[in-house]
Amino acid sequence: MEGMFNPLSILLHVVNAAILLVALYFLLYKPVRKYMNTRTAHITKELQDVSDAQEQLRQEQIKAQDELMAARKQAAEVIAQSVSQAQEQAQQILDDAHSDADLTMKRARVESDFLLNNARNEMRDEVAGLSVVLAEKILQREVTEADHAKLVDDFLKKVE
């Protein structure tokens, strides 16, 4: 049991342990810590980059959305304007067509009135002509010399 409790041995073990600790500190702990710090910084930087990228992406998304909305709005305006123009043109075409139709109707009415009047006048002329011819034939058959003498008398009374 003399070797169990040797102060020198203990001291040596302590010194040994101390030296080991120091060695471990410098050889293991510090490099590892340095590595870990480096890695942490790297990861932190990468996280920051990712965050920045995400922010940039978000900003670009917002910008793209704004541009999309503006484009949609412009498209809607263009469509609305086109529709309005098309409607105006359609109405103009319709109005022109109505106007032409009215003019055509008016002309047709005037023409038909003219033709009707012409036909009426022609018929009247024909009837008058036939009536006169018939009257002549009847008179030629019926008139006497006494009628002739009376006509001469009346003629001489009226002429001036």
Place this chain on the structure above:
Amino acid sequence: MREENAILDIHDEEEHKPARKILRGRIISGMPLSVAAQKRVVKYFEELLGEHVRLSYRVDKTMIAGIRVELDGRAYDGTLHGQLMSVRKMLTRHDEEEL
């Protein structure tokens, strides 16, 4: 059918009076007209116009009855044909406003 008679001149029976000019014309009758009636017509127009009148005479049956006197550029129509033509003209007169 026409009958052309000699120009009727009632002055054959009167003394020559050279003062007035002579108007020449013709009588167209629808039926035969007696000489007395012809002289009546001539005398009438002489009084009306104040000139000597000489009228030829012919019958034109298309006049039907009555006489027509053409004298001094004018026509005096007393025939039935003339009256019928007037009636026809009146019947066929077209009012401008109708058109």
